[in-house]
């Protein structure tokens with residue numbers, strides 16, 4: 001069972017809620033994936049004068065944990081203010097902290113991220129920081145009070161899959177006891193399996209499900225792939241070898257050539 005800030009979580013798939021063809025399809029994807037946590041952008045839902053009421057009610061009715069996020073924020077004060085508004089709306093101390101630093105890659109501004117994380121943990125938030133796979137930044141985030149880290153594996157929405165497996169591997173090795181959730185850039189169920197086989201604790205994804213031909217079916221496929229990767233990690237996988245190893249022993253062979 002995954003433990004996130006003291007909450008036991010059964011599913012290791014966290015789903016984003018943006019860009020689905022319809023709210024009904026989003027609801028079906030949430031149900032079929034059996035996810036227990038969905039992330040919601042306060043800013044996106046409030047945009048254009050919408051108050052988000054019906055959407056938020058629909059999410060609440062599904063009985064999942066809501067992880068509000070600061071998607072689209074580009075600075076410390078904007079992210080902190082958005083987090084505070086999200087706490088009011090969703091009545092949760094959880095916040096997925098995103099502070100974007102580059103318009104093209106949507107790469108996090110890790111300096112602003114650490115500063116915002118320090119401010120928010122000081123105010124009682126339980127921060128889930130969307131970060132890079134940089135170990136020093138990860139250390140700073142933990143120093144700032146974060147008990148969970150969310151490294152990217154590729155740019156948001158790219159569907160590219162893990163760009164830097166070595167960095168993800170070393171992150172896992174450096175932080176054996178910190179829940180690590182890969183966030184962003186997963187495109188296929190097999191990508192999710194790969195990061196789970198590395199020992200990551202969970203995966204957060206949005207675009208690969210929302211943009212699929214059948215989002216609900218894809219959400220279920222991701223859930224299975226994540227479970228398979230987790231089970232394989234726990235089962236002890238073989239290291240690849242250069243040489244062949246016969247699977248049938250030579251004992252009992254009639255003729256030795």
Ligand SMILES: CC(=O)[C@@H](O)[C@H](O)COP(=O)(O)O
Nearest residue numbers: 016156157184185205206207
């Ligand atoms: C939904 C969310 O909060 C983002 O971090 C992001 O959208 C996830 O990335 P992908 O869309 O690439 O899965």
